[in-house]
Amino acid sequence: DTAVSQTPKYLVTQMGNDKSIKCEQNLGHDTMYWYKQDSKKFLKIMFSYNNKELIINETVPNRFSPKSPDKAHLNLHINSLELGDSAVYFCASSQGWQGINGYTFGSGTRLTVV
């Protein structure tokens, strides 16, 4: 049983396209996140979502939008993809904002924009 699952694992697309990455967790956690890992392996938070409260990192372009149909899902939609969006995107979940017991990550989605 995969705790946090992301699909697809790999995504290659052309500039200007719109794409979505799906994330589901079966841990019963109440908080979910999206992180971006750049080419230098640096991880940075993009969004936090808890009980319908969304917190957006101020550096994230508004072309990126999270969508949560329910507590177990947090999808990432990206409009008008740019070359600089190429990265690995990780979904994660935790119980509570502070992640007392740690954060559980999905296996990542490698997005390549050509």
Add this chain to the structure above:
Amino acid sequence: AQTVTQSQPEMSVQEAETVTLSCTYDTSESDYYLFWYKQPPSRQMILVIRQEAYKQQNATENRFSVNFQKAAKSFSLKISDSQLGDAAMYFCAYSSISGGGADGLTFGKGTHLIIQP
């Protein structure tokens, strides 16, 4: 805002030896959580160990232990009896208790650990 610094971009150790990865952080908070995550070539982020700042006792998980020095804002990871499977990127991370979800986890830039057979 909190920052996490890992000053060793790469470390190399012989199999079965002990290695210590360093991590320092900057915060004005008195209570928080610290983590070490491992990222092998498979890309999966795996929680190695966590430490609660209000606990003075250093956390230990089998061959992994931390040296938590709160006053010095230092949180190093010691891996004993290194194994080939320990080869990975290791990330130190900070989680605020009072800051809510806005910051999530703040990561260091990572240390690439190489295990020499």
